[in-house]
Amino acid sequence: MTLSLHFLLILLSFAVFVYRYQKCSLSFFSNYNFYILFFAIFYISLPSVVSLLTGHSWVDGKPATIDYTSSIGLYFVFIFFTGYLISPDRLNLASEVAWFRSKYFDCLVVIFFVLASLYVLTVIIFNLDAFLSVYGRRGLQSDLNEYLYMRYKIKPIFIAVVVFVSYFVLKSKRLYCLFVFSPFVLYDIMLSSRGYIYATAVVVFLLLTFHSRKVNPLYLAFSMLAIASIAVWRALGSEFNWALLFQVFYEFIFTWSTTHIIHESNIEKDFIEAAAYGLLRFFPSFAYELFFDKYVSYNQIVVDNNPLGWGLAGSVVAEALSFKSGLVTFAFPFLVLFYSFTINVFLRSKTYTGFIVFIVAVIYVRDIFRYSFLEIAMYPLYVVFFVGFLIPLLDVFNRASKFER
Numbered sequence: 156m157t158l159s160l161h162f163l164l165i166l167l168s169f170a171v172f173v174y175r176y177q178k179c180s181l182s183f184f185s186n187y188n189f190y191i192l193f194f195a196i197f198y199i200s201l202p203s204v205v206s207l208l209t210g211h212s213w214v215d216g217k218p219a220t221i222d223y224t225s226s227i228g229l230y231f232v233f234i235f236f237t238g239y240l241i242s243p244d245r246l247n248l249a250s251e252v253a254w255f256r257s258k259y260f261d262c263l264v265v266i267f268f269v270l271a272s273l274y275v276l277t278v279i280i281f282n283l284d285a286f287l288s289v290y291g292r293r294g295l296q297s298d299l300n301e302y303l304y305m306r307y308k309i310k311p312i313f314i315a316v317v318v319f320v321s322y323f324v325l326k327s328k329r330l331y332c333l334f335v336f337s338p339f340v341l342y343d344i345m346l347s348s349r350g351y352i353y354a355t356a357v358v359v360f361l362l363l364t365f366h367s368r369k370v371n372p373l374y375l376a377f378s379m380l381a382i383a384s385i386a387v388w389r390a391l392g393s394e395f396n397w398a399l400l401f402q403v404f405y406e407f408i409f410t411w412s413t414t415h416i417i418h419e420s421n422i423e424k425d426f427i428e429a430a431a432y433g434l435l436r437f438f439p440s441f442a443y444e445l446f447f448d449k450y451v452s453y454n455q456i457v458v459d460n461n462p463l464g465w466g467l468a469g470s471v472v473a474e475a476l477s478f479k480s481g482l483v484t485f486a487f488p489f490l491v492l493f494y495s496f497t498i499n500v501f502l503r504s505k506t507y508t509g510f511i512v513f514i515v516a517v518i519y520v521r522d523i524f525r526y527s528f529l530e531i532a533m534y535p536l537y538v539v540f541f542v543g544f545l546i547p548l549l550d551v552f553n554r555a556s557k558f559e560r
Contacts, residue, residue, distance in 0.1 A: 157229055158204060160233075161203050161228075164200060164229070165200050165204075168239075172193075178244075179246065181246055181364065185244065185245060187495045187516060187520075188238050188492070190517055190520045191239070191491060191495050194520055194524045195231065196232065197524075198471075198525060199231055199232050199411070199471075199524070200228065201408075202407045203229065206221045206225060212412060214415050214460075214462055214467075216418075217419065220418050224411075224472065228414070228472050230488070235488060247505065247510075261323065261326075264319045264322065264323050265323065268320050268323075268332070269335065271316050272335045272337070272338050273338075274307075274312065275309060275312070275339055275342060278303065285299055296346045299346065313339050318515070318538060318539065318542060320332055320335055320358070321362065321511050325507075325511075330363075336355040336358070336359075339351040357517050406525075409467050409468075410467060412467055413470045414470050416460050416467075416473070417453065417477050418473075420460060420477075422477075423479040424456075424478050429529050436531075436534055437540075438537065438541070453527070454469045454527065456477060457469060470524070471487075471527070474487075475487035487528075494528075498535075501513055507547075507549050507550050508539055508540075508546055511539050512536060512539050515539060516535040
């Protein structure tokens with residue numbers, strides 16, 4: 156029964172996607188609930204179907220565990236599907252925003268992201284020997300990535316570039332500025348990684364949409380599968396094997412396996428503590444570290460009980476199950492929906508802040524499904540209000556100027 160309902164929800168979801176896209180292709184992608192349901196299909200329904208069909212758990216979960224987690228996954232996807240049905244698509248175009256006019260500010264923005272691009276190229280050049288020496292050796296690449304992150308702070312710079320390039324392209328329609336992401340994509344390729352590649356694809360996709368450029372929805376699906384297939388690239392090395400192409404789907408199957416680990420674990424996480432930690436993630440790191448210096452993520456349960464030789468990330472369903480509470484499990488998808496509707500409200504405010512919060516939130520929806528909702532949800536707001544604090548200030552200035560007129 157659970158298997159049939161998963162199949163039914165997948166078919167109904169894509170039928171609704173097609174109908175809404177044909178109805179208005181430009182407003183179709185301006186609904187955050189679409190991304191929630193889309194990723195839920197890949198990270199919840201798809202692996203649930205595989206588990207139910209094969210009866211196999213990569214982490215040696217019991218048959219009862221496979222059935223139970225698949226049922227909970229079905230409940231989550233059903234709630235997300237319902238939320239998408241009641242959430243209308245609305246046209247949101249960059250041309251509807253009264254953009255702040257200042258050549259000096261625009262020049263500073265351009266100078267910033269050009270310097271950031273040159274900075275990343277410099278990091279690559281000065282560490283080229285290290286990149287080449289670990290190429291094709293995933294474990295060493297991961298260690299090098301961690302070292303470079305700690306020393307050169309590549310990720311914070313990338314996030315700042317996303318904020319200000321999005322602002323500039325939304326305002327000016329100068330799409331050639333997107334080439335500023337090229338060094339970050341090269342950085343990812345040399346480390347056989349995918350984080351910056353995925354984020355760049357999302358930014359390009361949304362900026363085209365917000366400028367009335369019709370984008371085929373298959374772009375999103377194929378891009379997601381292509382990024383997932385980097386796992387294949389890691390495994391193939393120099394020897395090609397068609398069988399390994401099935402690893403494209405392992406991204407979804409392995410992350411779902413964390414629900415089996417969490418369900419069979421006796422460790423119970425504190426929901427109030429996790430929620431408080433998540434809310435404080437809106438502020439810079441020193442703020443939540445002041446109260447949660449020794450906070451331990453639910454994912455540590457996965458790390459401690461993982462029988463495989465590689466990391467499994469996590470799952471939004473596994474996070475809900477980690478609290479060992481029927482009430483929390485019941486309410487959890489509604490919390491995600493509330494967050495989703497809030498992100499839609501930001502976008503429909505037709506402000507600098509609204510557009511950029513939406514873009515950053517779509518970048519991080521993948522992390523919500525493959526890691527944690529509570530620990531990730533507030534991060535897009537932190538990015539815009541602290542890293543890109545000038546953007547909300549421009550909104551305040553614009554509102555004040557309109558009031559004076």
